[in-house]
Amino acid sequence: MVVGIIIGASIFVQPSAVTAQVHSAKGALLVWIAAGLLTLIGSLVIAELASAFPRTGGVYVFLTEGYGPVLGFLWGWAMFWTMHSGIVAVIAMVFGRYLGTFVNVGSAGEQLFAIAAIAVFSWVNYRGVRYGSAVQVALTIVKVLALVLIIVIALYVGARHGGSFGVANGAPEIIPSGREFVLALIAGLFAFGGWHMVSYAAEETIDPTRTIPRSLLIGTLTVTALYVGVNAAYLRVLPLDSVAASTRVAADFADAAIGGWGREIMATLVILSTLGAMNGVILAGPRVYLAMANDGMLFSWAGAVHPVYRTPHRAIVLQGVWSSVLVATGTYRALFTRVVYTEWIFFGLLAFALVLLRRRADYAPRYRIWGYPVLPALFVVSTAGIVINQVINEPASSAVGLGLVVAGLPVYYVWARRKPLPTRSASL
Numbered sequence: 001m002v003v004g005i006i007i008g009a010s011i012f013v014q015p016s017a018v019t020a021q022v023h024s025a026k027g028a029l030l031v032w033i034a035a036g037l038l039t040l041i042g043s044l045v046i047a048e049l050a051s052a053f054p055r056t057g058g059v060y061v062f063l064t065e066g067y068g069p070v071l072g073f074l075w076g077w078a079m080f081w082t083m084h085s086g087i088v089a090v091i092a093m094v095f096g097r098y099l100g101t102f103v104n105v106g107s108a109g110e111q112l113f114a115i116a117a118i119a120v121f122s123w124v125n126y127r128g129v130r131y132g133s134a135v136q137v138a139l140t141i142v143k144v145l146a147l148v149l150i151i152v153i154a155l156y157v158g159a160r161h162g163g164s165f166g167v168a169n170g171a172p173e174i175i176p177s178g179r180e181f182v183l184a185l186i187a188g189l190f191a192f193g194g195w196h197m198v199s200y201a202a203e204e205t206i207d208p209t210r211t212i213p214r215s216l217l218i219g220t221l222t223v224t225a226l227y228v229g230v231n232a233a234y235l236r237v238l239p240l241d242s243v244a245a246s247t248r249v250a251a252d253f254a255d256a257a258i259g260g261w262g263r264e265i266m267a268t269l270v271i272l273s274t275l276g277a278m279n280g281v282i283l284a285g286p287r288v289y290l291a292m293a294n295d296g297m298l299f300s301w302a303g304a305v306h307p308v309y310r311t312p313h314r315a316i317v318l319q320g321v322w323s324s325v326l327v328a329t330g331t332y333r334a335l336f337t338r339v340v341y342t343e344w345i346f347f348g349l350l351a352f353a354l355v356l357l358r359r360r361a362d363y364a365p366r367y368r369i370w371g372y373p374v375l376p377a378l379f380v381v382s383t384a385g386i387v388i389n390q391v392i393n394e395p396a397s398s399a400v401g402l403g404l405v406v407a408g409l410p411v412y413y414v415w416a417r418r419k420p421l422p423t424r425s426a427s428l
Helices: 002-006 014-022 025-051 059-067 071-098 106-127 129-156 180-189 195-204 210-238 239-244 247-257 262-294 313-329 332-359 374-393 395-406 408-416
Strands: none
Touching: 002 210, 002 262, 014 025, 014 180, 014 210, 014 239, 014 395, 025 059, 025 195, 025 210, 025 247, 025 332, 059 129, 059 195, 059 262, 059 332, 071 106, 071 262, 071 313, 071 332, 071 374, 071 395, 071 408, 106 129, 106 313, 106 332, 129 180, 129 210, 129 247, 129 262, 180 374, 195 210, 195 262, 210 239, 210 247, 247 262, 262 313, 332 374, 332 395, 374 395, 395 408
């Protein structure tokens, strides 16, 4: 689940955004390594919290335990309006973009394809977790094979198209500025998005206090290795400027490396990969909305469980509708910067919550992060740097993202006046 959710559409698109910022092959690979290490630290933080609170809802539960219900509510609020629904929208947009390899329908047509994909996979997960899980397993295998295939092609065929990365591109190595590196890091981190979602289904996981930490560690390291290898493959075959300017870098890579039907074959693999990522994200999100409804932080009808399919069907529909609205009204870059910026505010708060929770006498995690308190502190500083840099460089987009989060405060205080539900509502 960790590997399947993290590896999504973005690794076939984001290398262009990263390379365009740093203007350097080696610099781009350093960004991907840094993004992987930062994600790993965040995963270890989540691992400890999940071993202490193995309940459905994940980050929502951890923030509620660490700071109280207001931050937990704001996480769920931001998830729906921008973060989680935004991720669904972005993945769907990449699907539509790569489908354009076969059918040139323009930007409006790509948006229609994206909305159709959201509708189909929302319906699959509406019908039952069994269907969603089966689709997830099959598509996860496909997308891992797609990344391995890219690396293999570069190793055995890429030498005929330019030799090694950096040198092959014939461009001098440029040392990126701190601002450029951070902007590239934000773009790279989006490709690692979703690592925390495994914690959403803790109550449905066998031995979650051991399984989730182990899965996060192994899964994040695996994805980091694959991402660095894939980006080295892109830069081995394609000129640096081509990687930076490409909107379908994986398809362009296959076209340059093997020609013929290579572009179409790679585009097909990317399309299947985007569908797998979209399915996993659509499956995970409604569990948070279910937990919020159980806690009286959301309309009870929104957390209703279907009497036959045993799914949070109304939450799935709401998520699908709003994600479709984001596709129809937003741009890819605006969506991903808004998602990463907003998410990492909460991730930094999670790392600091770890410090607060360790002071509680009743805090008894089965797993404890190694390197404490250095690694959590490094993570908090890194998230602060990402957020500050984003605010400085894109104040308008940052204001929108932060404004959507803050808008949840008056809504929360209205809910806080309501009498809490006496018992938990239906669970999956």
